[in-house]
Amino acid sequence: MTRILVVSVGGSCEPVVNACRELKPDFIYFVCSEGPKGSSLTIDGPGEPCGDEKKAIAHQLGLQLDAYRKIEVADPDDLNACYKAVREVSAEITARFGPDAEVVANYTGGTKTMSVALALFAIIEGNWNLTLNKGPRRDLVKVRAGDMPVLVGKQAVALTLLRNQAREFLKRYAYDMADAVLAQATVNQLLSGSYQDELLRARRLCQAFHSWDVFDHVRALELLQVTGGKRCAPFIEALLDISGKGRATGYEQVVDLIFNAHRRAAQGRYDDCVARLYRALEMLAQVRLQKEWGIETGNVELAKLPEHLRARYSQLADADGRIRLPLRKAYDLLAELGDPVGRLWQESQRPIVAALEGRNSSILAHGVQPLHRENYETYATVIEGFIRQALETLGVKTRCRQLPREELLEM
CATH class of the missing domain: 1.20.120 (Four Helix Bundle (Hemerythrin (Met), subunit A))
Structure with missing residues (x-):
């Protein structure tokens, strides 16, 4: 499987170089700032733009021109512009490498805004793995050396966003749409046990009440009985009555x-x-x-x-x-x-x-x-x-x- 790395680039080259070496991508997108003082120069600029007598990132990694692309942002503190740039990267990845490419986002470098945009996109829209370089710190400024990329857990944030979307549909009794939203997590993400159980239960309930909403009472009863729980009991009783199996009045x-x-x-x-x-x-x-x-x-x-x-x-x-x-x-x-x-x-x-x-x-x-x-x-x-x-x-x-x-x- 083709591995694509999308990495935000700031003033420090070492975290970017370390991430590229550790992750070994087949192609790299560098999200950087443009201009004479922008981080674009640290990628493939002349001389020693990385400081400490170090050449540009592409030179340190031995990258050929066909192995990477720079995505330059005019204002690296404009969240909308940064997010739009990452979205364009996503579209290009799909068109160029296909929908099955493995995409890894590393947000260690770059301005805070660039990092936020990259992380948000990876969580909200992109089925991307999210990584951050971690290493020993001597102060609160930055990791000095020995940093390595590690996977970042994004489930809690992603699931909160999906639950909020589902909640808006449920306010209008749109159970099928709420189920489709929650399916984005159960189908596209590898979930831990507790998250998986919570979402699968919510999806079964959405499917049960959607069936009820379209008068498929048999299917609704089956799903509610499988799901179980104290809060389902009154609805199961009502369905049994509707189906003529409980204490039905006929009405x-x-x-x-x-x-x-x-x-x-x-x-x-x-x-x-x-x-x-x-x-x-x-x-x-x-x-x-x-x-x-x-x-x-x-x-x-x-x-x-x-x-x-x-x-x-x-x-x-x-x-x-x-x-x-x-x-x-x-x-x-x-x-x-x-x-x-x-x-x-x-x-x-x-x-x-x-x-x-x-x-x-x-x-x-x-x-x-x-x-x-x-x-x-x-x-x-x-x-x-x-x-x-x-x-x-x-x-x-x-x-x-x-x-x-x-x-x-x-x-």
Whole structure:
């Protein structure tokens, strides 16, 4: 594998020479300052630019012109300029040596700003090893002699940055994006045991809650059970209920849809949010009819209706002879059956119908207009309020809960 060294160069040549000799790179990029007083002269300038009767770095190392390149920075104290220079080096390395080249960054020399830029890039953007020359010190000025490059641990800094990025995605329930951020560490970095365990757990949780968010409850339950832990227990209980395996009331999916709608609203996806609230309203009627009356809205059996309703409902049969009830007719039937949810529907019908008509203009319904936050808030107040009142009327309490946001990283 080709080894590339990117080294910052300051006024002292010895650390740079020692790093190059120890690391034995196939090609070297010297990040230096330009001008008559810049560190560029110490690389291949004439005479003895390294002082103490020592020739330039390239001469000491016996480097040919095709074995190195100088990257000159006009202002070595400009962090943006230094960082941009290192980024350009990274792009050139990929283009010239391919993505699999081993890159080592050594930030011993150069101005503090140059060193910071090189170290930051190695941590944030570059899958680079980071090294620093260490040796005996007689004072706080610099290492005098006998210095050698050693690998620098960058995991804590890199993982903090990645966790902060993931946290921003989790604030919006973007579990898949948070997982992709954390994958940069688990896939591209050799992690110590504790860091690895922490990140793998966070990634499993991201994948579990993403599966839940897209209604793959089976996969979500599997991942949460594998992950385990006290803080996962309430979510596992809720999923078992949603799947009909726990202390299910039958209305868990209705409540889960409401929480899902809230997550879409947090992402500014108001059309999706309203679509989910509509489905929750529809599902409430379907579950109530099936659970209490044994009636399936997709295929109503006349024998299960009171005799005085059969003739009228038989007229609703389609060409296949099936009686299918849309949302409003399902609630009308509950009202005619004397069901408490039906009675509540009759009392609340007018604002609900008005809200439904507003929803019909959505591009995800029958119209072409996007819904905005104000539309969502109006719709949610009416529809969600009705659903919660209906469940309260029935005495239904579920163990459903909203999914975690940035607190996921501490679970």
